[in-house]
Amino acid sequence: MPQPPYVTQAAIAPERPLDPETFPGNLEFTRDLSIRFDSAVTFFVGENGSGKSTLLEAMAVVARLPITGGSLNEIDVHLGLAERSLLAESLRLSFIRQPKDRYFFRAETQAHFAELLAQRRADSDFGRDPYANYGGKPLHEVSHGEAFLGVMQSRFRSGLFFLDEPESALSPQRQLTLLALMHDRVRQGATQFFIATHSPILLTFPGATVFTFDYGPLETIAADQTNHFQITRDILNHPDRYWQHLAAPAKRTRGKKKSSAADSQDPEFD
Numbered sequence: 001m002p003q004p005p006y007v008t009q010a011a012i013a014p015e016r017p018l019d020p021e022t023f024p025g026n027l028e029f030t031r032d033l034s035i036r037f038d039s040a041v042t043f044f045v046g047e048n049g050s051g052k053s054t055l056l057e058a059m060a061v062v063a064r065l066p067i068t069g070g071s072l073n074e075i076d077v078h079l080g081l082a083e084r085s086l087l088a089e090s091l092r093l094s095f096i097r098q099p100k101d102r103y104f105f106r107a108e109t110q111a112h113f114a115e116l117l118a119q120r121r122a123d124s125d126f127g128r129d130p131y132a133n134y135g136g137k138p139l140h141e142v143s144h145g146e147a148f149l150g151v152m153q154s155r156f157r158s159g160l161f162f163l164d165e166p167e168s169a170l171s172p173q174r175q176l177t178l179l180a181l182m183h184d185r186v187r188q189g190a191t192q193f194f195i196a197t198h199s200p201i202l203l204t205f206p207g208a209t210v211f212t213f214d215y216g217p218l219e220t221i222a223a224d225q226t227n228h229f230q231i232t233r234d235i236l237n238h239p240d241r242y243w244q245h246l247a248a249p250a251k252r253t254r255g256k257k258k259s260s261a262a263d264s265q266d267p268e269f270d
């Protein structure tokens with residue numbers, strides 16, 4: 001695995017501390033946040049709400065990319081999301097050098113992005129083919145997964161790329177296609193990926209660094225030790241064990257009602 005060609009560290013600036021009582025300072029990973037990146041591919045994994053997308057978004061914004069996703073060409077485009085990253089205001093990135101190209105792929109805004117390209121095609125003043133760098137055809141005319149992959153294959157060359165849950169519209173086979181694409185770009189030595197994901201398939205990328213957000217302060221973890229990997233492996237190998245719990249009637253409690261915290265807990269599988 002090549003060394004990171006661009007970003008080597010992310011940390012909270014001492015002069016811009018976060019309030020631990022309010023968002024995003026109340027996210028556990030932000031406490032004394034200072035992490036180094038030692039490989040060209042870094043994954044952020046964790047449960048929903050753990051903050052992995054919050055950190056990825058902030059890093060993209062600090063790298064001067066639009067919070068809603070896209071390239072520097074979309075820096076003034078509004079795609080329906082909040083236009084401010086509070087974490088970015090306190091986050092600092094250490095660069096070895098600046099990339100010539102950079103892009104923030106944000107799965108939740110791709111439908112808005114497809115509409116933006118359609119508007120550009122209808123604008124006679126735009127002056128060029130808006131689909132040239134995004135698969136060559138309108139993204140509304142292909143499936144959701146094909147649109148995702150078309151953007152990735154056409155747009156990801158050399159540079160710095162942030163991807164937020166890119167697997168959300170990709171079949172397992174297409175996730176393998178994405179892995180092959182990433183491997184080809186990384187081995188050339190001028191590309192770096194940061195990816196927030198739930199996909200155990202993507203986590204198999206050889207030599208990648210995986211940070212887990214599930215245990216408070218960020219720490220690295222082997223891909224096969226992540227909850228995502230282990231749950232996926234175990235339910236595929238032993239579905240009957242899981243379905244004994246999943247299909248069981250909800251437990252009824254006698255006496256006082258269970259606390260809301262207990263109600264919200266997921267069942268545990270041994």
